[in-house]
Each structure stands twice: as C-alpha cells, then as structure tokens.
Amino acid sequence: MSSDQSRWRVRRFDEDHFEHPRSEAELVALIQRARAEHAQLRVRGSAHSVAAAVYTDAFDPETGPHQHGAPVINVMLDKYRKLTFFETAGVHYVTVEAGRNLGSDPYGPGHTPGDDEGLVHALAARGLALPVLGGISHQTLSGFLSTGSAGASVQHGFHQAITAIRILDGLGNAHDLTPADPEFAHVGVSLGLLGILSSVTLRLEPEYVIRGWTSVQRAADCEIDLFGDGDATRPSLRAFFETTPYARLLYWPQKGVDRVEIWTATREPKAPGWKPKPYRQFTTAPFLMQWFVRFLYTRVLPRIDLVPGDADAAMAEAWLRDTINEGFADSGLGAPTLTGPMVDPMIDALSEALAEMDDGVDSVKEILVREIIRVVIALSPKHAGKYKRAPFTDTWYEGLPHDNQMDDQLMPILFTELWVPLTRTAEVMRALRDFWSAGGLDATGTFATEIYAAPASPFTLSAAQGTPVLRVDPFVFWREDATPELDYFPAYWELLKAFDARFHWGKTLSAPGSSTGVAHRRDKCGAVAWDAWKAQRAAWDPDGVFMNAYWRAHLGLP
Template sequence: MQRSTWRTWSGTVGCAPAQLLRPTGEDEIVQAVRAAAGSGLTVRAAGTGHSFNRLATTPGVLLDLTSYTGVVAVDRAAGEVTVRAGTRIGTLCETLDRQGLALENIGTLADQTVAGALSTGNHGTGLAHQPLSGQVTRVRLATADGEVRDIGPGDDPDLWASVRTALGTLGVLTTVTLRCVPQFNLRHQLRSEPLDALLERFTDWAGQSEHPSLNWLPWTDQVSLRSVDRTDEPPTPRAPLRRYATTLDEVRCGLTGQAGRAGGASTVPWLTRHLGGLWPDAPYTDASHRVFTFPQPVKFLAMEHALPLGRTAEALRALRPVLRRLGAYSPYSVLVRVGAGDDLPLSPAYGRATGYLNLTVPRTAGQIEILRAAEHVLREFEARPHWGKAHTATAEVLAPRYPRWKDFQRIRALLDPAGVFSNEYADNVLGPVTAVAPAGAAR
C-alpha cells in the first residue's frame, strides 16, 4: 500500500510517514501517541508546515493538527484565551477581535498554527515584547507515557520554561492558554534613511517605536524603516486593504525572482527599481492583528538568526560586502526586527535583548547560496538560528550558545526517555535523548 505524503508550506521538504493522522480531539491525539509508542514508532506533530526544514517530518506517525482547531474558552476576568493547538493565529485574532480582545504582539504569519509558532520561538517585534511564549500562561501536553499533563507557572520551573519552546520534542501540545488584552489599534508609518546613518544609532532606533522593523535591499545604501505604535485613532478608511500592499510586494518578489533566474544577477535590482512603489506609503491606522499580519501567497525559503541587540548593526555591516560579492541578489529585502530577552532554555532570545535578522530567497538553488553565505557571517556574532527556518547548525554548534542547554536535555530525558518525539532534525540540532542530568546542572 502506498504511503500518504506530507509536505511543508514551501513545498521544499516532505515525508512519507507510516501513518498520517488528522485528529480532531485531544483523546485521538493521546490514543495515537500510545499506539505509536507501543509499536516502536516515532511521533511528530505538524501544523500548516511553515517551517523551512525537517522539523515536522517522520517515517513514523505524523499528526496533522490542522483539523484540531477552535477557541476552547475566553476568560475575560483573567484576560486569557484557551485555544486548540492547530488553530491558526489569524483565526484566533479574528475571534478575539469580535469579542473586543487581542494578542499584544504577534509575527507576520497569520496562517501559522498557535502550537507551531510557540514550539519554534516565533516572535513579532518590539523591545518591550518577548516571543509568543511570553504570552503563554498554561499548556496541555500529551506525553510519551500516554498521559496529558496540564503545565503552568506553578510546576517545575525547568519544565514550565522548557515546554514553551520545545520543537515538539517533549510531547504534543493539545491546548495553549494565552494572555490577551483589550482590542487596540496601531498606526503604521514608513520612511527611508541611509543605511550607515541608521547603523550608527541602531540601538536608539530600536527603542523609538513600540514595534519597529527595517527592510534593506543589499545592493542599495538605503533602508526602509517601519514604525508601528498604539493609537486612539479610529481605523483609516479602507484600512483593511492596506495590508495587501505587502502582499503585492510579495508577489512582485516572486515574479522578480523568476525573472532573475533567467536574466542574471542584474535583473533583480533593475526589476525591483521599476516595479516598486505600486502602492502609496501613506500612514494608516487599523486593528492590531491586521497591521501585524498580511496574506503571503508566494512560497519562498527563509533563514533567520537571533543576535545580541548590540551586535546587530555590526553584523549588518559585515553582511553587506558578502552579499554584494556573491553575484546574485534576492528580490526580498533583508528584514530586521527586535525583541526582549527571556529565560526559556531553547529560546533564541534567551538572556538578552535581541535583533532578529531574516533573509528570504526564492526557491532556487542559486538563491540558496545567499542563505549559506549569510549564515557563515552571522555565526560570528553569537547568532542563534530560528528553529523553524533554514540553517545548517548542529548540536555541537548550538549547545555553547544556550546557557540552559542541559536543563532542557534533562527535561527531555525525563518526559521522553525513549525518544518517541525525536526525528532526524531534532537529533541533529539537539542530539539524541541522553541520560537524565541532575537538576540545575547547567546553572
């Protein structure tokens, strides 16, 4: 019998699991884990497949959670929402919006599932904001022993910290409870500035807006600066259409990438200059979730590294000559965002204010070389790769960059000693499950 196949959103990674299951309830998830463990099969959970590596692949049992969705409860008094793991972030935000609520900060991918975003260290931007894990107040986890554990701040501190960014290696998240806030609007503004001037005051710039970001096309010496801040202003007329300006830019990048593949390196800058500015850059105001996110119809590859905030400008300076020497340009701009540090063992933001440096390329072999060259540069700046994006780092490279690495490995060995939730990617970046280390050994 031919196996079912599963592929990531970008279409560049796939697998043919022994079983591809689409549970609709927590009991089905638990039963699937018990059966797999009893048969000696590994288990991985997948959402919408927005990871660009083999994070979710397995030859064993793959649980596609995209049918396990919906809001379980909204507790207005506590300011919390509990949601099933496969619920898309955009769907959750729309549901909250109808009830006059919102998440305080999210990334740009509305189609990503809540559990997938949480498990990989997903984040938005803003020095006052931690990754999505900082908004989580409780989770339920289906573990390798066939039980479901309700885990929160009152439990083992190492377990509570580890479970919120775990790459799916501690079990299957079934529900997630997040802190929510009253609905709010955001004012979106763009302007440009010389790159070198911005780099001289990078840290100051990072704190001047609640949600700042910058975009830089490496063949230019200008950056586009995006400021997004809370406002009491009502939404601008036709504001919901404005988020499609970025969508149109994604389409342009996709078309430019195809043309550049045929026309050579100079084609990409030329087309970008002549096809840019298809939408006015006037400021606008809208509901927070519509400003944070935008539809992304064009498939691509992306790599992101988290760096110490104070070294991000230095890394950009080092990256500039490398990208210009390659002889190939991506039509996508280099994206820089910022965030607060946290204390989760596997969080790329652990222990430091962070600059997130993201490079995106079309799905062609020549463009992938851009990511490889950039990764080589960024490793010299204490960079930690995004767990769900393209990178080549191994456990040997990563362990010294995470001060609480052994804390996570201890929790992993306690919850999954047989490696039921391991796969090739997990063993590559975390190493195989090891013997239980004494509590606090990494501190």
C-alpha cells in the same frame, strides 16, 4: 525540491495521510499506539517550517509513507481547536486547544480556518487582543510557540502572555505547567520533541488598533542611523527598535539599490467611528504584481549570468527582452507585448542606465540587477529634504501580520534567520554593510534581508532566551534547483557567528557538523541549560516517539 531545507512543497498535502484527533483522549491513544507499534509520531501545524522538521521520517505529505505500513504517525490538529474564555480579577484569559490557527490559513486542511475562524477573530469579536503577532498569522498556536517564533516588537512579547501550557508526554501523561514550574522553560520552545502540546492559556488585552507609516529610503540618508550610535537628529537602529512599539526593515543591499523599507507602528484604543486604512505591500493589482515579481526572480534574474561579459547597451536590452519572452514561453504562456506599466519602465530605465554606464565602475550585469530590483522597490519621494511617509491604520490582527498579503504560492520564499543580542546591533549592521560591499551579488543575492527585533524570552531553546535580540533574515526565492543552504546562507552563518548568533528553529539551519552546527547551538544556549532540556526530553519521551532524523542530527541526540 532542495534537500531538507525546502519549504515550498511542505504546504502541499493529502489529508488522508494524517490522523485527525478530536479530543485529548484521542491524542493520548495515538501516543499509546505509537509506543506499541514502535512508531514515530509528529504533529503538523501549518507547515511553515522546513519539511524535514515537521514530519516523521520516510513520509511525504502528498503521497504518504514511503513504504506501505511504515511505522509512522503524522497528525493534524484541525479538529482540535476549542477555545475556553474566562476572567479572573478583571483580567481576561483564553485556553486554546493546540490546533487553532492564529489567523486564517488559506492553504490549510479542509475549509478551516476560514476568513473569520482564527484565534484572532474570536478575540476581536469579544473586544480582546494579543500583545503581538508575527509577520504572518496562518500558523497554529502550537507551531508558532514550538519553533520559537516572535513578533516584530521589543516592547510587546508573545511569550510573556502565556500563563499555562498543558502537554502530553511520550508516555501519554498530561502535565499542566505555569511559569512557576521548572519544566515550563523547557516546554515553551520544544520543537515537538517533549510531547504534544494540548492547550495553551493566554493573558489577553483590551482590543487596540495600530497606526503607523512606511517609507522606502536610501541607506545613505535614511532617517535611522543604520550603522552607528545615533545622534540628535537620527536614532540608532537599536534605539529605534527599543523605542518603537512595532517595527521592521526590509533591506535591499545590492550595489546601486541600497534601499530600506521602514515599517513602523504604535498602538492606540479603538475609537468610535474608527476606519481602517491598511498598509499595502502591492498597491496596484496585488495578484498580478506578485506574479510578476515571482516571474522576475524565478525566470529572469537566475539567468543573469548568461549575459555576455562584453555586452553593450543594445545587447543587454535585447537579452532582457529575449529572456522575458523565453520565461513566458517556459511558463506555458505566449510572449508578452513588452508594453504596460510593469515592463516598459524597467526597459526604459535599463536603456538609460546602460547608456550612462561608467566602464570599470559598473558592469552590465550589475546594472541589469539594479534596474530590475528598482522596479520591485521604488524610493519614496522627498519633500523639503525628507522622505515622505505613507500612513496607515489597521486592526491589530490585520495590521501586525502584514506579510499575510504575500501569497505562499505566488511568492515562495526560503529563509534562514539569525538572532543576535540587541546590544550588538551597530556592530552587526556594520559587519553586514562591509560583507555586502565586498561580496557583491554573491553576498547580497538579488532579494531583500529582513531586519527586526524581539524581546527576551523565558524559554530554554528560544534564540532570545534571556536577552532581547536583533533578527537578520535573508530571503531567497524558491526554485526547483535552489540550494541556498549550500551556496548562500552559510556566508551569513559564518559572518554572524562572531556576534553570538542563534538560529530560528523553524527556518533553515546550518549543517549539524559545521562550525555553526550542534556544538555552536549548545554553546550559545548554554551547556547547562541545553543539557537540562535534553534530560527533560529523555525523561518525558524515553521511547523516542517524537524524535525524527532531522532533529536527532540538528540537536546531536542519540
């Protein structure tokens, strides 16, 4: 496992090592016990964040405390999931106990939530909806909120739907807060450090469906002006995000690939007789395709540096065949026949590309990477000079979290995510373009960078506090020896620091003492607001019940 940034093993756990309270009274009792025992107490949601951010110190979710009897209490709220619906002046609301998952969690505790036991399913059964969801929906409501997560929309914000928060502080006292209360801004994104969220009340909307399209296009002739200010024929990327209800891009910036997948949707009322036609990330054999992509990224591409520098086309093709065979053997599987719809096109395209290689312009390594990635992300065809759009329509709760289709076990991904003011979109995109062009594979990596947006947030520690943002999220496939926090992400942190970047708290953070560490975080939050949040934390948790070493370091707390 790669330092404290790994998210891969964080989803594995033994329920017996956790407390499972069923009521607020039991939550208060756990807080009082932690105080009496001078113990740390942390609450696990769906564990979508990095492991060290989730749990107490000296604790492994699979094996328990590092030492028997260690003063640590780790909590799951899987038994604390009640929903209370009510209506006021024709507006519907729901008060949600903090353990309720937004959607289904396939790797959660026990058998809940099942396929129809998430918050979204309860809302849909009543003809109601939330304004937005994130790219996945297996998080608990409290975890989604506490880490400052958001959906892919500028027009629709999750935080704007929150009308009340009930939190239990480090003394066991309950606080009921609304947007009118000064503490509300500090509690909304609190990292589990101000107390245990007990419940959240949300303003609901009538149920809607989404209708949209996807298209994979070359960056050079994309229908969005990715790097400029737009014109009469193409919107700027900023305008695209501001005027499109829901949108995200997956950018593959590698030399010779340079493709972007556009996903965009609007909402409309659910009409009688409406039928879904969902967006599919993997249209054929999803399980097999995800397994194959993982195989390429964990068994083939990491070995790309083993290709001899003077390799010719025949040597490179032989290397690829041998590497695939070795990868299968390492996985405990027999060697493949190297035939079929996935492997053959890659081998054929590679052979053709190598035969046409322009010495001094392309390298064998670049061509190998390019052709392997092109298997993963194929261009949309063109008609009359325009890229085709693949249409879809879906329920709001299935269509908005489109990354639910990616299995955490089959597609283990490590993230960092930087949020910059949306007003700086064009200059940020130009900086990324130049960075990728100059840095080659060291800068682009071999996977994608997600680019999307979020609205302004009212919460102090939100990376979108006070302003809508552009979000830049480079991906790395997890491997046992992967250390992107040391050898890949820092270049992005340094690049985007100049554009007032702030970090998503639930994803990989820079080292506390680095140029983008604690001092940078305080500066971009605003010293007055940052210090006010810290003062609130100290007042509500004077014994440090909720504090662990990870957050003490990353927030510069005593």
